[in-house]
Amino acid sequence: MTVIDADDEIAGKRNKFILALDVGTTKVKCHLVNHDGLVVHSAEESVKLLYPQPGWVEIDPKSIWNKVSNVMRAAVHGGGVRFEDIICIGMSCQRSSFITWNKETGVPYHRFITWKDMRADSINQSLNNSILVKAVKLLAWLLFLVTRSPRLLLASSLKYENVQVFGRLLWVLNNYQHVKDAARNGLVAFGTLDTWLLYKFGCEKHITDHSNVISTAMFCPHKLDWLYPILWIAGVPSSILPSVLDSAGKHFGSTHPDIFGLPVPIRASIADQPASMFGSLCCKEGSVVLTLGTGAFFNVNVGKSPPTYLEGFYPIIAWKIGDEITYAYEGNAPDLGTVIEWALHSGLCEDVHELTQTATSVPSSDGIFFIPTFHGSRMISGRLPAAASFIGITRKTSKAHMMRALLESLAFSGACLYENYAQNLKKPVGEIRVGGGVANNDFILQKLANLTGARVTRFENVERSSLGAAYLAGLAEGFWKSRSEIAELAGKEIVFYPDNEEIDADWKTFQLWKEVVRGYSPTSFD
The missing domain is CATH 3.30.420.40 (ATPase, nucleotide binding domain)
Structure with missing residues (x-):
């Protein structure tokens, strides 16, 4: 039996680093973080947003993948270390930008449609004005009056917004016939940016985490599962959906050896604003973080119970790690x-x-x-x-x-x-x-x-x-x-x-x- 001295263990960790990848709307950044929590070296590249039509905001998937791999290599090499010295990767991503791709070939069916995109505005308005949505809201409200269930109160305020994925995904299925046909044949994989990057890194599973999926408006924060009845009615096949797993753990696997010359473990994948909460040490109920980036995002930690309706705010899942789940309220202003x-x-x-x-x-x-x-x-x-x-x-x-x-x-x-x-x-x-x-x-x-x-x-x-992704x-x-x-x-x-x-x-x-x-x-x- 070998006994490892605590000082020796710490000394060994001082020669190891975490790669913290942050894929935002306008920037892709990577930071080399040491055991003291200090950023040893950083690299970044700008994201080019594409505007093919008024109200459309897209990102080329090949371009953003090149930028991700470039900044990761630059952070490692610029810090004077090797990929052998990287103990793991933590990733945070912008939410609500999504893509679909062919399950067999990996080829995207279209560009990323970002959270700033407005093409589905008429679809969202139609949904909100539909008899079905109005009936769901009324029934939920009547049941809430009897049961006082927070879940029903939240359902009674159901409203679809452009920032959510749901309407834009319906737009894709309604307007891109090749995607609709491929989905019928089980050949379509859908994912937000985190899901697609995990796929590109070589993850064997089609997965996302709770903090990213909650922004789609297709996932129930109470049941922690996809809203299958609504998706079925809307015509969204369940075969395109990723599995939803914890925000941190060993289930993400490792990067493919061909990317960096050896497999590097991925241990966290979390949405950008929840990552900011964790990185700002807002882990206690009632703590608040205001992230001032591309937009302004106001997040309040509300603890272990799913939040109810609050005017002007979205209930989100901040992170889920094992048995621990943390919820938050979020309000935002899109331009900062x-x-x-x-x-x-x-x-x-x-x-x-x-x-x-x-x-x-x-x-x-x-x-x-x-x-x-x-x-x-x-x-x-x-x-x-x-x-x-x-x-x-x-x-x-x-x-x-x-x-x-x-x-x-x-x-x-x-x-x-x-x-x-x-x-x-x-x-x-x-x-x-x-x-x-x-x-x-x-x-x-x-x-x-x-x-x-x-x-x-x-x-x-x-x-x-x-840093929140690195900490996780x-x-x-x-x-x-x-x-x-x-x-x-x-x-x-x-x-x-x-x-x-x-x-x-x-x-x-x-x-x-x-x-x-x-x-x-x-x-x-x-």
Whole structure:
């Protein structure tokens, strides 16, 4: 019998690393994480979004696979290590972007249809106005009045949205005859981005996890199973669906040896926002994280019981690991980082530093408001159109006023999500943890603190989705022993407290901005 000294065990782990892969909407990133929880090296590439028709937003599958494999190799080689030194991989992915492919050949039937895509808007409206959906909602409500079942209350609020996969999948089956025919013959595999990447990595099973599948609107958070009756009525064959497994564990297998020269274990696959929750240490009921990336995502940990209906929020499964399942509420505003990217690409500023410097060179936006809705929104009320706008420009308006209005609108979007949650649940939040690239902006975080009254906490490393995937993978592999050990490695925190001298002015501007947004909301949406 060989006895391994604890110090020797730790020393051995110091020569091993985890690859944390984060596949977002606009960026693919990979981080090399050591046993101290530090990012040793990073690599990233931009994702090219394709717009073949108005309202359509797609991604080429070959392109994104090349970017994934490229950044993983770059992170390893750039960190001066070998793939032999990688103990496992943890992956987080954007949700609700999906693809279908041939089970036998692996060839995709079409490009990824992303969560920003609007092509199924008429299908979703038809579903919501259908006699069947209305009957289901009414029956669920009547049964809820008798049973007080949270599951029935949730069913009574059934509503299909463009961000969900269901309507877009129906669009594919209705409009791509070759996919419909292949599905009848059992040759179609459907999957969100995580499922397809696991397939490309060489996973022998057709699988997804609970945090990704919940965003499809085809999975029951109470029964933890596909909504087979609804899918059958809609004409979605069950043969195309992946198996739903835990977010972390050994069931993901390993990468095919041909990809990196040897098999590398995959130990976690989780959706981006739940990964951000885990990476931000929001593992206790009531904890809150606001991820400021391509969009703004407000997530509240609600513990082990499936959440009921909450206006403006989606009930999601954050993660399932063995017997542990954690649920959350999520609210979102679809445009945040996209607004900053637009400002850069349009020539309004050269870089983010100039944007902030210009915005803070004036004391106010001087009556200028920006509405950040490139992809539509339900931030306040009604359905905002998929078009952003500056409101209130006069001859005195300067570039600095416009830049300040733009940054303020991003803080206001996050504040709206907090306000909606606090008003509906009557539970003010003491701390909001933030992550994502936009969280590096001190101006936005200070405004958020002023408007919410909460302390806003940012880790020194804002890549919390990547680290969340790394933490989950490391725990599953035994690289780290416990969540308390991870908490000690999470890194330095920077806290923004409400500034009493700014609160009144910020609150007044926020209320005016909301009035402008309400006035901007159209009576119809084409």
